Amino acid sequence: MANNKLLRMDNVGIVVESMEESIAFFEEIGLKLEGRTTVEGEWAGRVTGLGTQCVEIAMMATPDGHSRLELSRFLTPPAVSDHRDAPVNALGYLRVMFTVADIDELVARLMKHGAQLVGEVVQYEQAYRLCYIRGKDGLLIGLAEQLGQH
Template sequence: MAIQRMDHVGIVVDDLAAATAFFVELGMELEGEAPVEGRWVDRVVGLDDVRVDIAMMRTPDGHGRLELTKFRTPTAVGAEPEIAPANTLGIRRIMFAVDDIEEVLTRLRTHGAELVGELAQYEDRYRLCYVRGPEGIIVALAEQLS
């Protein structure tokens, strides 16, 4: 049996409002917000007394989704440095294709985002950069050149 699709990526955050605002500014749409709790979620995640708030984000094309999760209980724990470098093991970034990379950078900076390295060009194909947003989340942006 094959995979049907990748449904979504989940990110645990401490400031759900800031993370949601960041991804809305990037161009994602807030699909919905909800509290989640109960024995079923305890069983799925392998923790007791889980109470979380989630915000489900959707890309404009409707194909990509991102679940932002704020743990009320048990308290979230840090598993790596607060500002992890790009070579830290684990999921490091999510890449988005954008129309105008400089315009997106300008908008994200109003939410505290900063470049990890610099905006660079790959041959005559792409302009790329890594941006660190709230919670240390790194997003990669790519603008295809004509």
């Protein structure tokens, strides 16, 4: 048996259409832009299997510093498929879930950025209020407000 243990999860990667709108959307949720860069060249394409590529990347961090989203916008080669309209029971990665202090206030702010509720804000027992939203760029985001924690 190999002596290999998981150290941490570094980030979740999300391919976006509009980098500026996506950064603004995730900043509205409360993530902080850590940095932006462009990754290009044959070496990067060897990792992704896409060959020569040019990708704009923005790294967004949660306030506690433990979780990150890596937003990517492919300049070359261009995006070839679009899963943003897939229903929540489609196979593959579903969504990113954030715990927030005030779900109603945040949903109202995100709707000003073009977000839409997928269903409705629902209370689960006396523990959480939960909802799914789609951002303007079509990304599916989960929000959870833990009750009794204010």
